[in-house]
Amino acid sequence: MNDTLYINLLKKVLTDYHRNEFRVFNPINGNNLNWRLKVLKQIDKILNKKQYAICKFTEYNKEDRLEGKDWPTYADTMIGLKRLENIEYCFNEVIKDNIPGDFIETGVWRGGATIFMKALLKVSKIDNRTVWVADSFEGLPKPNEEKYNEDKGDQLYTFKELAISLETVQGNFRKYDLLDENIKFLKGWFKDTLPTAPINELAIIRLDGDLYESTMDGLINLYPKLSKGGFIIIDDWGALNSCKQAVLDYRTKNNISEEIRPIDWSGVFWRKEN
Numbered sequence: 001m002n003d004t005l006y007i008n009l010l011k012k013v014l015t016d017y018h019r020n021e022f023r024v025f026n027p028i029n030g031n032n033l034n035w036r037l038k039v040l041k042q043i044d045k046i047l048n049k050k051q052y053a054i055c056k057f058t059e060y061n062k063e064d065r066l067e068g069k070d071w072p073t074y075a076d077t078m079i080g081l082k083r084l085e086n087i088e089y090c091f092n093e094v095i096k097d098n099i100p101g102d103f104i105e106t107g108v109w110r111g112g113a114t115i116f117m118k119a120l121l122k123v124s125k126i127d128n129r130t131v132w133v134a135d136s137f138e139g140l141p142k143p144n145e146e147k148y149n150e151d152k153g154d155q156l157y158t159f160k161e162l163a164i165s166l167e168t169v170q171g172n173f174r175k176y177d178l179l180d181e182n183i184k185f186l187k188g189w190f191k192d193t194l195p196t197a198p199i200n201e202l203a204i205i206r207l208d209g210d211l212y213e214s215t216m217d218g219l220i221n222l223y224p225k226l227s228k229g230g231f232i233i234i235d236d237w238g239a240l241n242s243c244k245q246a247v248l249d250y251r252t253k254n255n256i257s258e259e260i261r262p263i264d265w266s267g268v269f270w271r272k273e274n
Contacts, residue, residue: 003123010119010176011084014112016075017065022055024073067264071161076172077112079208079235082264084116087206090231090269091120094203099229101203104132106190106218107235109162111169113206118178127182129203134186134193139163140210141189150212150242190214194221202226207243208235215246223250226272238266 012018044054064070068080077084093099103117114133121129139162143151156162166187173179186193190209194217202225207218215234226232236243237260250256258270 006123007088007119010116011081011088014075014077014084014116015065015079015081016060016072017062017081020057020059021073022057024053024055068266075112076110076115078109079113079267080264083233083235083267084113086233086263086267086269087113087116087204088120090204090233091117093271094230095124095126097229099203099227101201101225101227101230102130102132102199103204103206104134104199104202104222105206105208106134106194106222107208107210107214108133108135108164108169109208110164111172113208114183115173115176115178117204118173118183119176121182122178130182130184132184132186132197132199133169134190134197135164135166135169136189137164137166137169137187141214143211144213148211148213148216148242150245154211154242156210190217190221194218197221199225203230204233205231206233206235210236210240210243212242212246215243216250219246219250223254223272228272228274230272231269232272233263233267233269235267237268238262238264 040054047053060070060072065072066081068078068083071078105114105117108114111133114131117131121127121131139159140156142157143154145152166185170179170185173183186197191213199222202222205218205222205226207215209215209218215236223232234243234247237247238244258273260268260270262268
């Protein structure tokens with residue numbers, strides 16, 4: 001298989017764009033269930049005790065998967081094909097123009113975007129750049145509402161499906177045969193890990209922290225290390241106002257005027273000119 005076929009196939013595999021999926025049955029709570037749901041609910045309880053589950057075959061919406069609008073059951077990324085293609089575009093520009101620096105994503109979920117970064121490096125036979133994988137590996141932090149009013153009321157910290165362990169992400173790298181000494185993991189809240197991360201230069205920054213606080217932590221600690229000609233990608237610009245506001249505030253404070261370019265309904269990016 002040539003490199004182009006490999007990368008195109010990998011994008012579909014990472015997003016599970018090539019197949020439908022089974023979703024675990026979630027019976028509705030309450031007493032107003034029809035008899036079929038009541039039976040299924042009882043069966044589900046019995047199966048759960050033996051660590052089995054009732055699943056339903058689901059045909060996902062391909063447009064949603066393309067745009068990264070759904071949360072796949074099994075895929076290793078939820079960012080969709082367009083945002084993976086954006087990583088590929090930024091990578092190709094960085095290599096073409098010989099922009100120095102490593103790659104980083106802050107907020108990695110199951111690791112798909114950073115796995116893709118590493119795959120691009122591998123097919124290009126580049127072994128002198130590090131991919132930094134930054135995450136709490138425990139989900140999102142509870143909002144600090146006193147310090148960051150923009151995050152007030154955010155409930156993402158309660159979503160258990162966003163808490164993917166470090167061991168799981170490392171295992172995902174292994175199953176693609178892409179875990180080596182040039183993959184570095186930064187485990188912990190961004191406010192604790194990013195200020196002291198041993199990173200000298202960055203060529204691509206991908207921020208996927210959702211919150212105002214997490215986005216600002218990424219910008220403050222990483223953007224000054226972005227090489228001229230490097231790219232910064234913001235995953236949640238169109239999805240979360242708190243993230244967008246953090247980006248706007250940082251750009252205003254630091255007189256950043258580069259054009260913000262859309263990727264899809266949510267993601268944006270720009271190239272550092274100065």
